[in-house]
Amino acid sequence: MRLVLPRCTVRDWRRSDADSLARQADNPKIWRNVRDLFPHPYRRRDAVQFIARALAQRPRMQFAIVVGGRAVGGIGLIPGTDISRLTAEIGFWLGEEFWGRGIMTAAVRALTRFAFFNRGLRRIQANVIEWNRASMRVLAKAGYAREARLQLAVTKQGRTVDDIIYAAVRRKRPAVTPRPTSMSAVKRKRARRKS
Numbered sequence: 001m002r003l004v005l006p007r008c009t010v011r012d013w014r015r016s017d018a019d020s021l022a023r024q025a026d027n028p029k030i031w032r033n034v035r036d037l038f039p040h041p042y043r044r045r046d047a048v049q050f051i052a053r054a055l056a057q058r059p060r061m062q063f064a065i066v067v068g069g070r071a072v073g074g075i076g077l078i079p080g081t082d083i084s085r086l087t088a089e090i091g092f093w094l095g096e097e098f099w100g101r102g103i104m105t106a107a108v109r110a111l112t113r114f115a116f117f118n119r120g121l122r123r124i125q126a127n128v129i130e131w132n133r134a135s136m137r138v139l140a141k142a143g144y145a146r147e148a149r150l151q152l153a154v155t156k157q158g159r160t161v162d163d164i165i166y167a168a169v170r171r172k173r174p175a176v177t178p179r180p181t182s183m184s185a186v187k188r189k190r191a192r193r194k195s
């Protein structure tokens, strides 16, 4: 996947992004706004493992944000399951030196469109820790609606606070139902040839 935007490119991770990823992600100002699953400190081996997992996903749902040829942030979708299978949660972060240039607003907007039109999703949701005003602003600018405040739903850095839910939906159903995503295009081609 590759989305070329005026301020950045959103593309698949590459193994060669590991150094830049570790350098940009190793920041307490990023960590305090994301899940505890996000390592802190963020070492090179964390970056290598993350990239390997992202590349093994089918279909891929985690992407690098590239500025000036360097991977300086991440954006991704965690798809729901069962009856929530057309819903996904969006997550994102950007290296601090790049904040305030409109990069994430553009990336969220583009990935949301991609999720609706290329992945067949109908709802993208974001969970924002109550103190994260910048993220709320990004989501509002990218067309997300503030839907709910889940009281005391998250615990971060020893504080239990509210979780603010933002969402974007695609009301119109796609004309063609997306194909099942468990088989890659290559495998599908091979299976067709064999049958």
Ligand SMILES: CC(C)(COP(=O)(O)OP(=O)(O)OC[C@H]1O[C@@H](n2cnc3c(N)ncnc32)[C@H](O)[C@@H]1OP(=O)(O)O)[C@@H](O)C(=O)NCCC(=O)NCCS
Binding pocket: 029, 030, 031, 033, 034, 091, 092, 093, 094, 095, 098, 099, 100, 101, 102, 103, 104, 105, 106, 126, 127, 128, 129, 132, 133, 134, 135, 137, 138
């Ligand atoms: C949130 C984050 C992704 C924003 O990326 P970005 O590229 O700087 O975002 P943009 O430049 O597109 O927009 C940021 C907006 O937030 C506003 N903003 C920044 N800090 C703010 C604050 N403390 N209070 C209110 N608004 C704030 C900016 O002014 C801007 O709005 P504007 O265009 O109306 O002026 C980045 O700060 C980040 O990575 N933070 C840490 C990780 C994180 O929070 N991830 C999201 C988890 S839900």
